Amino acid sequence: MQKVVYTQYGPPEVMQIMDAPVPEPENGEILIRNMAAAVNPVDYKVRNGSLKFIAPGKFPRTPGGDMAGIVEKAGSGTSRIKAGDKVFAMLSMAGGGYAEYLCIKEDLASLIPSGFSFEEAAAVPLAGLTSLQALRENAGIQKGMQVLINGGSGGVGIYAIQIARYFETEVTAVCSSKNVEFVKAFGAHHVIDYTKEDFTRSSKQFDIVFDAVAMSSLGKCRKILRKGGSYVTTVPSPATFFQQATAFLRSRKASFIMCKPGHKDLDFLAKMMAEGKLRTHIDKSYPIDQAAEAHKYIETGRVKGKLVIKMEH
Numbered sequence: 601m602q603k604v605v606y607t608q609y610g611p612p613e614v615m616q617i618m619d620a621p622v623p624e625p626e627n628g629e630i631l632i633r634n635m636a637a638a639v640n641p642v643d644y645k646v647r648n649g650s651l652k653f654i655a656p657g658k659f660p661r662t663p664g665g666d667m668a669g670i671v672e673k674a675g676s677g678t679s680r681i682k683a684g685d686k687v688f689a690m691l692s693m694a695g696g697g698y699a700e701y702l703c704i705k706e707d708l709a710s711l712i713p714s715g716f717s718f719e720e721a722a723a724v725p726l727a728g729l730t731s732l733q734a735l736r737e738n739a740g741i742q743k744g745m746q747v748l749i750n751g752g753s754g755g756v757g758i759y760a761i762q763i764a765r766y767f768e769t770e771v772t773a774v775c776s777s778k779n780v781e782f783v784k785a786f787g788a789h790h791v792i793d794y795t796k797e798d799f800t801r802s803s804k805q806f807d808i809v810f811d812a813v814a815m816s817s818l819g820k821c822r823k824i825l826r827k828g829g830s831y832v833t834t835v836p837s838p839a840t841f842f843q844q845a846t847a848f849l850r851s852r853k854a855s856f857i858m859c860k861p862g863h864k865d866l867d868f869l870a871k872m873m874a875e876g877k878l879r880t881h882i883d884k885s886y887p888i889d890q891a892a893e894a895h896k897y898i899e900t901g902r903v904k905g906k907l908v909i910k911m912e913h
């Protein structure tokens with residue numbers, strides 16, 4: 601089987617295709633014939649070494665925090681998932697998704713609802729779980745709240761808009777001019793075009809500001825946050841750490857999301873998908889031998905929705 605590996609940190613070209621034996625599932629694991637993997641910004645941040653202190657690991661490494669495929673074999677100690685099931689999962693920080701076969705803990709996997717391609721399913725876990733956990737756990741989203749999503753057109757943003765809608769909130773998305781209709785199609789009630797207007801100077805106030813692209817701060821968003829409101833970001837700064845630790849002293853909270861894998865929250869997203877409430881937009885799909893091209897694109901920060909790698913087998 602083929603997989604992408606790199607043996608040192610560096611530019612996209614450090615990634616190479618390698619032939620490897622199909623792994624055997626250990627206790628509690630399932631072996632998956634992988635059909636698609638999402639490409640997330642964390643993949644290139646780990647590859648170029650900028651996350652080496654948060655996500656240390658041995659070489660060779662295989663990138664990829666998401667996968668969708670068919671269970672080939674369920675190992676001993678598994679009970680929920682069986683051979684032949686179509687599953688998707690978020691993997692750990694160690695990655696491993698850019699591979700034709702992989703073994704994962706059964707606890708990470710959920711069943712893919714019918715009617716979705718493997719590419720659509722692979723796109724969801726990491727970005728969708730980030731949005732769900734940021735809005736529900738960090739910010740305590742409730743029906744009727746005013747929610748602002750900065751970066752509404754990105755991988756995290758498209759799911760954040762739909763999840764905020766699912767919780768019956770009023771959603772304002774921030775994006776550039778070219779993506780205004782795109783974020784409206786995902787359910788944004790209102791749109792702020794960041795090329796024309798600074799959202800932190802809006803006259804409106806919000807209960808939640810979810811900064812999916814981590815371009816702002818609690819300080820900048822204070823005026824647009826209601827008392828008791830939450831600013832949640834996807835990339836922490838020293839200021840966010842301090843504000844999170846001292847949240848009990850503050851009238852407005854700041855926190856960062858550290859997305860956790862697991863089938864329980866993924867089942868929630870699978871239910872939304874089955875109900876037609878969580879859709880995906882695949883900006884571009886790549887064969888496994890073009891992983892470097894996929895990384896070059898995601899590093900531009902201009903991806904609309906999601907990028908995926910489709911396994912050819």
Ligand SMILES: NC(=O)c1ccc[n+]([C@@H]2O[C@H](COP(=O)([O-])OP(=O)(O)OC[C@H]3O[C@@H](n4cnc5c(N)ncnc54)[C@H](OP(=O)(O)O)[C@@H]3O)[C@@H](O)[C@H]2O)c1
Nearest residue numbers: 641730751753754755756776812834857858859901902903
């Ligand atoms: N902590 C965690 O657990 C966690 C989990 C997932 C992601 N993340 C992080 O979250 C960030 C976003 O991830 P992602 O997957 O959504 O990234 P992405 O898909 O690569 O984001 C690209 C999108 O961001 C938009 N964008 C760029 N600059 C913007 C700006 N100034 N204002 C508003 N929108 C802007 C782009 O639209 P335009 O081209 O129109 O500007 C594009 O659609 C990354 O840094 C990622 O590493 C963290």
